Amino acid sequence: MAKNNTITVLNTEVKIKVIDxxxxxxxxxxxKSRNPKHPDDLIRNWLRNRNTLELLGIWEQLHNPDFNPVEFDGIKKQAGLNSFTLTPKQWISLTRSIGLDSKTGRYGGTYAHKDIAFEFASWVSVEFKLYLIKEFQRLKEEEQKQLGWDVKRQLTKINYRIHTDAIKENLIPPELTRQQVNFIYAPEADILNMALFGKTAREWRDEHSA
Known part of the structure; x- marks a missing residue:
């Protein structure tokens, strides 16, 4: 499922996408909220942290049957050394991680599963994390409302087809004109609209007319 959204958290635009x-x-x-010019440096510093690696490793073990624990142990042993560096792409390649996703290019960047992303936000700024969670929850609520509308709309289409077929077979004499047929269909369609949406099609048009 490919779907992308953007939320604004403390004047910073944060992209969200769906993977699997x-x-x-x-x-x-x-x-970028902390280091607008070099955000990747901040991510690499976060990945050098032993606590971060333990978080990522445990998350992968819980959610990823293909996770490579041998490579993970080798990486964790190096954590804390001055010479130790780790990029998101290296972590993904070595451990077969699914919790991070990193792409280059104009629309690229490093994405993390929301469980991990919230922890990263907390490492960057507790305040930012709290506002991020608030905006993320607001987005999910909006998506649920839209989903409810889509379900109702699809249900209306299905029921309308069944309903109109029944009208055609049982209520409409074959000798009626097209205009007379429309007079029969219209009130029957509004019965469905009232049941599902609480208003007729004309009432909806009147409310949303410019």
Whole structure:
């Protein structure tokens, strides 16, 4: 499922995309709230942290049957050394991680599963994390409302087809004109509209007319 959204958190635009039906949040955007010019440096510093690696490793073990624990142990042993560096792409390649997604290019960036992204936001700024969670929840509520509308709309289409077929077979004499047929269909359609939406088609048009 390919779907992208953007929320604004403390004047910073944060992109969200869906991967395998899971929400991934752009941690590159989150890092820009603290370091606008070099957000990748902030992410690499976060990945050097031993606590971060333990978080990522445990998350992968819980959600990823293909996770490579041998490589993970090798990486974790190096954590804390001055020479130790790690990029998101290296982490993904070495451990077969699914919790991070990193792409280059104009619309690229590093995304993290929402569980991980919230932890990164907390590492960057507790305040930013709290506002991020608030905006993310607002987005999910809006999506649920839209989903409810889409379900109702599809149900209306299905029921309308069944209903109109029944009208055609049982209520409409074959000798009626097209205009007379429309007079029969119209009130029957509004019965469905009232049941599902609480208003007739004309009432909806009147409310939304310019």
């Amino acid at each position: 039906q899971n929400d991934f949040i752009c941690i590159t955007d989150i890092a």
